[in-house]
Structures are given as C-alpha cells and as structure tokens.
Amino acid sequence: MTTQHIPPEWAFEFHGHRCPFMPIGYRMGKLALAHLGVEREKDHGLFVFPELGEGHPQTCMMDGMQVATGATYGKVLMAKTFYGKLAATFYHPKKGAVRFALKAEFIDAMGKFEFFAYRKRGVEPSEIPSAVTEEVIQWMFDQPDEFMFKIEPKPDFKFTPVKGSFNKTKCSVCGEYVFDRYVRTKDGQPMCIPCSGYDR
C-alpha cells in the first residue's frame, strides 16, 4: 500500500524548508496514529520517542512527527532516545505502543538522489535547487509503505510520565519563579539552578 499522507502546506512553513525527511516523519506519524487507532493529540495523551540524536542528518523527521501526531516538544510529549537511528516509538496509555523504523534498503535507495550530494557538500536545504528537492520528495511519496517502514508492535513498552505540579517558588537571588522539582537550597535559601551554582 502507498499511503502518501502529503503534509499540509503549513507543515513546510513550520519546518522552514522543503526536504524529504519532514514528510517522511509526517507519514510515519500518520501511519502510527492509524495503527494505534487514535486521533491527532490535542492535549497531553500521546507520547513519541524518536530514536534520533544529534550530530547527524535526517532529524527533520521529528518535525513531521510533531505535525502529524500533535505529540509536540512544547507539550513535553516528544523526547529523543539518542540512539542515532531513524525510528520512533509511539505510545498511547490506553492503546499501547508501536515502533516504526525506516528500512535500510529504503535509506540506501533514497541516498542516491542528488539532494543528498548537495547536503553532503554542506548546502543547506533552502539553498538546494527546487527541482532537486522536489524530485526526491515526489519519489518518496510514491514508495510503498512496506518498502519504507518496518513496523513492530511493542506490547511490553512501559512509560510513566513524571508527576506534575503547579507549585512554584521565587528564587531568593534572581526573583524569578522556579517550579518545585527544580528549586534548590543554598545557604538555607531557595534558589534556581543557575543561581545556586549547582549542576542540576
């Protein structure tokens, strides 16, 4: 099956440039919602754990996942595992978890497109000729789901969000508010982490 799941125009505006990976993350996110049988998350009930890290390309996938699922970084629903892999686990407390990974064969086939030659020369996505970018995006849209994604239900997946609190205290040095979990004590006074000089 080829379920294109073309992102809305505002998804590209949010992301800032056109590239194949934001739409790949979007497609992965839409397929994961369908797999779990959930709608896009309005509030705080769906969690996404991308296996990406830093210092490598193709992290743009995560912006597509945010757009598709509503499990945004701002709502503290997305957190990287720092495994350096092109995969993510999608978890809903009432529906369970599923892991989607990009298949190596798909990554190899996509890597032959000219877009990546530009990227490896250090050309930023917004500076790459439009025809070069659109070529690889359109190719991706046309690939079958089975060629792109390895899908694994994760019945044993466990995750418990930290317990939240609205309590906050003013730092005795800078006067700024600090939420309870992060208030530190120094010389008997409540302080924020930077004013305390403590690491964490």
Add this chain to the structure above:
Amino acid sequence: MTTQHIPPEWAFEFHGHRCPFMPIGYRMGKLALAHLGVEREKDHGLFVFPELGEGHPQTCMMDGMQVATGATYGKVLMAKTFYGKLAATFYHPKKGAVRFALKAEFIDAMGKFEFFAYRKRGVEPSEIPSAVTEEVIQWMFDQPDEFMFKIEPKPDFKFTPVKGSFNKTKCSVCGEYVFDRYVRTKDGQPMCIPCSGYDR
C-alpha cells in the same frame, strides 16, 4: 509597547489546543528575532534554549517559540536546560544571544484567570470552555511587553553544536542503520545501543 504578535491559525493547529502559553512563546520568539535582528530560521542557524523542564505546566511556550523562530526540535535547534523556569535564551552565532524571561508579576496577574483554576483541577485545555480560554489569551495580547518580559543580552553566551557526520553503519544484530556517533562495539561487532545492551 504592546507588540501583540498574534500567531497564525496554523500555529494553534500545530499545537493542538488554544491556551495562553503557546502564544506567549510565539510573542517571546518574535521579539527575540527582532532583538537579534534575524529572520525566522529556514535551516540550521539559530538556537533556542528554553529553561523549562518536565512535570510542570506552561511548557506550551516552547511550541510558540518553535513556530515563531523556526528553531525547531526536529532540526535540533531547540534543547531544554531543565531549570524549571519560564525563560529562554536565543542564540545566533553571528548576532549573539539574548535571554527572555517572564516576569513574576505578570505570571501572578495571569494566574488569577479562571483558565488556571480549570487546569489545576486537571481539565485539559481542549476541554475548557472557549470563553474562559479566550479571556486569558486576549488579556495576554493586551499586556505591554515591559510588563511581561525581562530581557537580558548575553554577550558571554557560548555554544558550539556537535560536529555532524553523514556516516552510518548497519547494526550487526538488527540490521538497522546507526549514525557513527551512536555505533557501539560488542564482541567485536558494530551494534546499535539497544542491541548492545549498553546504557549509552
């Protein structure tokens, strides 16, 4: 000055619900771009370090910052410091850094709105009556910048992104690609972190 910086409709669609904090982060982000003299980031040249953490409210600010600045989580341009504070530092390598914090007086004044009584009872934002939500959003739009934000240039701020690499290796166990920085070795074979059983 009261520079409302009302977010586009798609920003609310991205975020998933209407609340005052996404627009506060949007406004903070727009003001920070103006302060630094930069445009919304298309590619990878602007970094945002929100001081928020987990297990506390009002993190929605970060979605507004992503929308306003283009420094998205997916592009690895946003990373929390986990200080539990309603503040963020915006950094452009050629323009320097500035920190914006919400003033305690503003937070106190806003906290009196009925919206927060609902939130403290555990009602999710999408379930709060629209009039209650719009009341606090409109009040926020009408507040002067100086009442909301403490602004500090940070001339000594330093940040060096990790050096990136496109190199990747197939894990000898699962066959999935792993980017160089995250490849581990076990029994003399390259492995991904989960297959290796190592913590990191």
